[in-house]
Amino acid sequence: MALKPISDRPTAAEVMQDAPVIPVIVLQDRAHAVPLARALVAGGIRMLEVTLRTPVALACIEAIAREVPEAVIGAGTVRSAADAQAAALAGARFAVSPGYTHAVGRACHELGLALLPGVATGSEIMMAQEDGYTALKFFPALQAGGAAMLKAWHGPFNDVKFCPTGGVTVQNAREFLALPNVACVGGSWLTPADALAAQDWARVTRLASEAAALSRK
Numbered sequence: 001m002a003l004k005p006i007s008d009r010p011t012a013a014e015v016m017q018d019a020p021v022i023p024v025i026v027l028q029d030r031a032h033a034v035p036l037a038r039a040l041v042a043g044g045i046r047m048l049e050v051t052l053r054t055p056v057a058l059a060c061i062e063a064i065a066r067e068v069p070e071a072v073i074g075a076g077t078v079r080s081a082a083d084a085q086a087a088a089l090a091g092a093r094f095a096v097s098p099g100y101t102h103a104v105g106r107a108c109h110e111l112g113l114a115l116l117p118g119v120a121t122g123s124e125i126m127m128a129q130e131d132g133y134t135a136l137k138f139f140p141a142l143q144a145g146g147a148a149m150l151k152a153w154h155g156p157f158n159d160v161k162f163c164p165t166g167g168v169t170v171q172n173a174r175e176f177l178a179l180p181n182v183a184c185v186g187g188s189w190l191t192p193a194d195a196l197a198a199q200d201w202a203r204v205t206r207l208a209s210e211a212a213a214l215s216r217k
């Protein structure tokens with residue numbers, strides 16, 4: 001299947017629309033970054049979020065940006081302006097944050113870095129909207145109210161699109177993806193720690209293909 005070309009600087013909406021799932025990746029080993037990214041791309045998933053949770057995360061982002069041009073690398077767990085700057089410098093083309101602050105919003109805006117800000121309440125949605133963000137991550141999705149919460153938000157916030165993340169699995173993804181205000185979901189299930197440790201890239205490709213085939217409304 002021919003994939004659509006992606007701009008150098010995708011918007012947050014473009015990041016969310018590319019595939020039904022954004023993989024949330026935790027890398028412990030710099031050597032895993034490139035083969036893992038290639039395995040995901042081979043399965044049809046190219047918007048990749050590497051979380052800034054490990055000491056090798058920025059080096060992994062840099063390696064993927066340099067060596068896997070078919071992927072669009074993003075940084076997750078962006079919690080400060082400094083995180084956003086480091087991610088952009090490493091080559092990240094989008095950022096995902098677990099919560100929202102004006103400082104993170106401003107930094108990403110100034111860097112020209114697409115941001116999917118994390119929100120879990122109406123007030124946080126309003127803060128992000130005030131700063132011009134309308135493509136948001138709902139985190140932690142399952143724990144903060146799940147699909148029922150998104151249905152309730154669709155009334156007052158019907159101009160916002162969400163990427164629910166946190167507790168999403170291949171089993172419950174369909175329920176989220178069927179909602180009109182969900183553009184995609186995020187999750188770590190495509191890149192299980194044991195598959196990475198075993199360097200079982202074929203398993204990652206299978207999980208990615210299965211995720212890429214999930215249907216959206």
Ligand SMILES: O=C(O)C(=O)C[C@H](O)[C@H](O)COP(=O)(O)O
Nearest residue numbers: 051076077098165166167187188
């Ligand atoms: O690291 C971050 O920036 C986060 O916001 C957390 C992740 O999005 C979730 O940990 C993914 O959740 P699971 O798919 O349930 O593992």
